Amino acid sequence: MTGFASASASPVSDVETALPGITVEIRTVNSRFLDIAFRLPDELRQLEPAMRELLVAGLRRGKVELRAAQGRAAEEGLPQPSPEQLNRLSRLETSVQAWLPKAPPLSVHEALQWCRSAGSSAPGPARLDELALQAARAAIESLKDARAREGDRLVAILMERIVKLRELAAQAGPLVPAVVQKQQQRFLERWTEALAAADSSTGGNASVSAESARDRALNEAAAFAIRIDVAEELSRLNAHLDEIERLLKAGGELGKRLDFLIQELHREANTLGSKSAALELTGISVEMKVLIEQMREQVQNIE
Structure with missing residues (x-):
């Protein structure tokens, strides 16, 4: 999930006026896993394990870059001699x-x-480490708030895609019976034409009766209907959409579960396209794949 946050921590007592303030910036971009990189000055290198622990506790996914920089001390970094x-x-x-x-x-x-x-009566390096960790904690909290706001926007986008996929599934359902009926009629016409051709070539002594030819044509149409039936795929697709909607409403850590469900949606859309026997069904399958791919891109942003 993309995000940016920064926070600063500065000395508050007169004894620490020689210490610089610390600014921590955190940037995150999309990634399926948690990948952390640090850009720390030499004075703060020893804090990398502690900062990594803070990031792992607060984040689950994303490519994360944490930068820390020392500011100038009070009064341009100069002490105030008495x-x-x-x-x-x-x-x-x-x-x-x-x-x-x-x-x-x-x-x-x-x-x-x-x-x-x-x-200077205070242990400067120890206090500097404390300031850096304080700034890191504040930056992580700010980043989590920013990612939460973005998460709400992503949920709205995914819900919109779910509605569109349901509409496409509802359009696909009634198309199959119409295609089967049309194909059945086509089979009957072909067998009728074949019988007429056979009668004319044999002088009316065809060995296949009209009734058996009609039965065979109907059997062929039934087998065709079974091959192109997408009721099961549409049922599973709607079930996956129900589960995605339930997870989005429940919240929590759902990125990996959503990844799996998006893969299943893609599989059903592919099967729908492979079984397509009408241009309308092919168009619906293509539109579904586009929407599912858009959902896949957004799901990668969700923890």
């Missing part, structure tokens, strides 16, 4: 230069690095 820190650093620099006159003065970067290390 006057006491700067005063102390100045005294230390003066003391060092008194003993080592050739020592170069501190640069701004060195002063800020010292203030960052001196002012």
Whole structure:
């Protein structure tokens, strides 16, 4: 199922101002199975097993890509030195230069690095991992909500296709008796013509009576009716549609069950086409296959 979600987590205390915020993005596209890929910075590589566990617990199908990026820390990533820190650093620099006159003065970067290390009392890496997992959980929940909304739209589309397939099945049912009756009449006409030709060639001494010829023609028509009878296929097709409709209304994890039922629908439509003895039935079979293929594409999006 396609979807996109992103979430961010940022430090909230003054002690953590040196820590960057974390943004997690998750993209999913259609897939029969759950295929997960990560795009993590080196600082967060160790979180891949934990994030995979979160994704497996929240998702069932789809090709998933999770990206995480570190934002800039507060105030462009720079610490906020206090006057006491700067005063102390100045005294230390003066003391060092008194003993080592050739020592170069501190640069701004060195002063800020010292203030960052001196002012950080929290375990930065551990807190960074916590922020990343927090953002990942929020992104997964947002993705599940988005996929749920898309699922509702997909259910509406599938229900629409079910209605159309039922209409086509209802159209196909009455066509078979009409085709059988027409073929029966055609057999009778052929046997009548054959008898007339035989009478003319034998001078009226044909060995086959008109009654036996008529019976044979009717038997041929009955055998033809059995070959083209699609009542069983239409019955199974309607039963599969009932089951699909029931599953869609019940909800839950139904992607794989729907895959199987779509295959069965395709099989019945193929059989209907192979038994077709009329152009109308062939057209109905083709329309059914188109609708079933559309359903197959949508079902791949459903968990």
